[in-house]
Amino acid sequence: MTLKYFKYNPLLIRVTLLTLFLVQISIVASAQSSKGQVVDKIIAKIDNYIILKSELEGAYIDYLASGQPSTNDLKCRILESLITNKVLVAKAEIDSVVVSDEEVESMLERKLQYFISQIGSEERIEQYYGKTIQQFRDELKEKEKEQLVVRKMQETISENISVTPAEVELFFKSIPRDSLPFFSKEVTVGQIVKVPSVSESEKLVAEQKLSDLRQRILNGEDFGTLAKQYSEEPAAQNTGGDLGFQPRGALDPKFEAAALSLKPGEISKPIESSFGIHIIQLVERRGNLYNSRHIILIPKTTQKDIDRSIVELDSIRNLIVQDSLTFEQAAKELSDDQNTSSSGGYFLDAQGSNSISVKELDPTVYFAIDTMTLGAISKPVSFRQPDGKEAVRIFYYKSSKKPHQANMKDDYQKLYAAKLNQKRSKAISRWFSDAKQEVFINIDEEYDQCNILK
Known part of the structure; x- marks a missing residue:
């Protein structure tokens, strides 16, 4: 559920905004700065950490580009989010909250593949950002590490927070009828992927x-x-x-x-x-x-390699169709795609739900299921992965929801996640009020009107 549906709730926007956009924003801002589009300077210091004006401007531009509404205090709220995250990192050092190298590398590889899939190739990343892929990787690694630390601190602060069904219902009733979000068509789609072995x-x-x-x-x-x-x-x-x-x-x-x-x-x-x-x-x-x-x-796969994977995947499909194996079990045990295998093969949205808007679905996936009937499993089809390697997959078109206005029956999980985020945001806001007394914070006088420290 996007933030615009709860625009009357500034705490939710204030604390979670940076979590959604920080890595993408900071890299884009860095690219803009290198091209002379942003005159940079330090606008905030938090212990040993700094926030640059390019980070704030990049976050502001990215937020508006995502379709969110603007307000007079938007930059102030974004700056507060940036500062909150830096305080989380600074406090993590004090409290000895750390993340492992394995966690950082795993997240880094997923993020790299995301950028490659969005931009097209490593070469295009290098051209766009004016950096080698290794330089891009090193910069991204530091940001991913910081985000993991932030996430771990947030989890520590809000680990005992839960939401009851009654709270979800009250939350839903508190939303003005004319502010209820309207959801586009949603589908539940899974895939099983086989990556051909090179001969x-x-x-x-x-x-x-x-x-x-x-x-x-x-x-x-x-x-x-x-x-x-x-x-x-x-x-x-x-x-x-x-x-x-x-x-x-x-x-x-x-x-x-x-x-x-x-x-x-x-x-x-x-x-x-x-x-x-x-x-x-x-x-x-x-x-x-x-x-x-x-x-x-990099040894290339041949058509014979691909054909072998097609035969293997077709055998798996037959077992599922004959009810000898469930799709979810096959995806977890046999799929080569780590991003979907852990969820039983299903594509997930930002809240972790397998009921995903068609707007968020990869266009190639959407076009593949557009001609399928509900409950059907496709024949194996070849495709190119974000890293450029050939692979084969089958799709399972499990269910579909028509466009609709939010309601308790169809959207309970989304409402639950929104209410949980609201409670977590309030907990983090209370924590920030205390934590900002324990770390050094200095904000450029240009942003005095934001009253962040007051």
Whole structure:
């Protein structure tokens, strides 16, 4: 449920706004700043953290672009959200609330795939933001880590908050009839994905080519020059395959194990990771940090590989149709798509509901189910994943809801989530009133009228 439906509730907007938009906003704002569209300066300091004017302006533009209504105090409320999040991070340091490297990497990979799917490719990301994919990744990683810390602090603050059915009903009745949201058509759709395995013959071709390149380097040719010429990593054109200093746990485990088994200057034989096949050179180690460079080749799937996956997926489909296996069980146990397998194969909206607006659904998915009948399972179809790799999937068109105005029967879960967010927002607002006394906060006098500290 979007924030505009509860515009009379400033607490909900004030505390949750940044959670929805921070990472996208800050990166877009950074890109705008680099192009000279925003004159930057520090507008707030919270302990060791700062907020830039470009962050506020980017958040403001993004909020309006999302279709939300503007108000006279909108920038003040956005700034308060930015400051609240920084206070959460600062307090997390004081209270020793941390997130693991594994959590950060997992979230980072999902966010990267999201950007790739939205923009089209790694090359287009580099062109749009004027950064190598590695620079983009490093910047995004810091923001994702901060967001995870914020989320963990929010969960800690509101962990004992719950909502009863009676509260949901009172919440629904409190919404003016003329302010009830109108929901577009919603569908419940699932998928099971199979990613074709690359044939061993294709892998051997890549390994042989990399072995030849390794020998050329050992014979005196420059690693960086060959990386620019042959590596299939887009950033190699700018970096020569250099990945810069990385902490343990930041890169693919197989890649890292191979890199750390080398002596500085030594070059590995071809090794396979989840991204492709590499030769790696360890450049330098500094404690838990290490710098490496690589040349990667990505073996391509052939039509035979795809055909094998189609046959496999068709067998799974037949088991479901014959009631020998439920769709949800098959998705959890057999699907190669991590984003949907954990939810039984279903696409979820921002609130975690599998009843998703067609406006939020990927257009390719919508067009696929548009010709299906309710309860049907499609034949296997090929598609290209956000990372560019070929895959095969089947769809399950479970149910559909017509466009309608919000009501308790059809939208209980959405109303429940909205009421829960409202209570959590109030708890965080109360927490902020106390926490801002425990950290240093300085706000540029330009924003005195916002009265954030009062």
